[in-house]
Amino acid sequence: MAHSLKRFPVQTKQSLISKALESKRLIGMYTYISFSIAELFDKVWETPVLQLAQEIGVSDVALGKACRKAGIPLPGRGHWAKQANVRPQKPKLPKNNGTVEFKVLDRSAIPRPSHKPVTIEQTIQVPDQLKEPHPLVIQWLKVARSAKIIDGFLGAKGRRVLDIKISAAPIDRCARFFDTLIKAAEREGYSWKITETNTTSVIVNNEAVAVRLVERVKRLPSPPQPPQPRRPGGAWTPDFSRMVYPRYEWIPTGELTFQIDEYTDYGERKNWKDTKTGLVETKIADILVGLSRISVLLKKKREQREIQAREYAAAEAVRLERVRKAEIQHRLQLKLVNHTEKWEHAERLRSFIGAVAKRVECGQAVDPTAAKAWLEWANQQANLLDPTEGDLMTVISLEVQLENGFNTYSYRKPEKSWWSE
DSSP, X not given: OOOOOOOOOOOXXXXXXXXXXXXXXXXXXXXXXXXXXXXXXXXXXXXXXXXXXXXXXXXXXXXXXXXXXXXXXXXXXXXXXSOGGGXXXXXXXXXXXXXXXXXXXXXXXSOOOOSSOOOOOSOOOOOSSOOSOOHHHHHHHHHHTTOOEETTEEOOTTSOSOOEEOOSTTHHHHHHHHHXXXXXXXXXXXXXXXXXXXXXXXXXXXXXXXEEEEEEEEEEEEOOXXXXXXXXXXXXXXXXXXXXXXXXXXXXXXXXXXXXXXXOSTTOOOEEEOBTTBOGGGGHHHHHHHHHHHHXXXXXXXXXXXXXXXXXXXXXXXXXXXXXXXXXXXXXXXXXXXXXXXXXXXXXXXXXXXXXXXXXXXXXXXXXXXXXXXXXXXXXXXXXXXXXXXXXXXXXXXXXXXXXXXXXXXXXXXXXXXXXX
C-alpha cells in the first residue's frame, strides 16, 4: 500500500476572527487581533470564556487577564451551567474606551508540505545479514572497524564517511540499518552525498537535508586512583596525576537515534529512536516521509531567505545612492566654501595693493622702479589665489569622483558648515 504525506490541518476561521482580522498586523508568524472593549464585553457574555479563547487562539487565562485589565466583568463560576432564565443579568457596559489586543499564531503563514504524495512501502525490513552493501556503507565500515574509541565513541572525525556517532558494539547493526535506509531512499528518488565538511546529506526535492545516527552513551565519573604508598623514611614527592580529575567512564547503552540535523520551525518531527514499542529499524518508512516533509520546509525557508536577500539588496542600493549623493553634496559645498575663501583673500590682497599704489602715486619717497616691480609681483600673487582668474571649469564643475574604497557606513561626526542647522 502507498504511504502518503498528510497535509497540515487548516483551522476554519470563525466569523468572529474574520471580522477582527481586518485590523491585524502581521509580525513574523504571529498576528495581532484587536477587539473594542464593547465588542469583547458582548462576546464574553454570549460565549463561555474557554470556547471564546479557543476561537480567538489564546488560553482562557490570557483572555481572563485581558478582560480584567480592561475592566470587563466576567461571568461567575457555574454561570453557563444554569438555565438561561435563572442566570444573573448581564452587567452594564464598562465606560472605558479603547481596544484589547491578542497575539496569536498565524496558521495561514505556516508553510505546508507539498501536495505531491510520497509513495513509500508500508513496512521496510532490515535484513539480519548485510548483503551487497552500498558503497557509502562499505566506506564507513572500513573506517569504523579501524577507529579508536574516544570518549566512548568511534573516532571518525575528519573522515568523509557517514555521520554515525556510536560505540564499537552496534557497528554491524548500524551498517545494516543505513544500508537499508539508503537503498530505500534511492528507490524513492532521493540521493546521498558526503559534503566536504563531513556532513551526511540526503538530497530530497533538490534540497540537501543533513542527517546523522547517534548512540546514547552514559557518562559516569571514574573514582580517582588511590595515592601511592609512601616508603618509610623516603622523601615525599607530589602526585600531580590527581590534579587532572575528574575523569569519566563512558558506558554505551545501545540506544540509537536517527536525527535530521536541520533547523526548522513549526515543530516538525526530526528524531526517530529506539523505544519500548519498536527499534529505529522499524521506522524507516516514517523517516523517509519525515525527510520529504523537512525538505519542503527547507525549500520554503530558502525561498524566504532569497526574497529577503533581494529586498535587502534593493534597500541597500537605495541607501548607498542616498549616501553617495549626500557625500557628493557635502564635498561640493566644501569646494564652494574653499573657493569663496580664496576669492575673499585675493580681494583683500588687491585692496591692500591698491592702497600701496595710491601712496606711490602721491609721490612718496620710494624708488619708482622697485615699486612697479613689487606691484606687478603682488598682483600676480593675488591672481594666483583668485579661483576666478584660473580655469573657471574647476570652479563650476559639479563632477565629484569618490574613491573606490569609499565607506558608506562611516560614522564620522558631521562637520558644521554654512548650511548646518
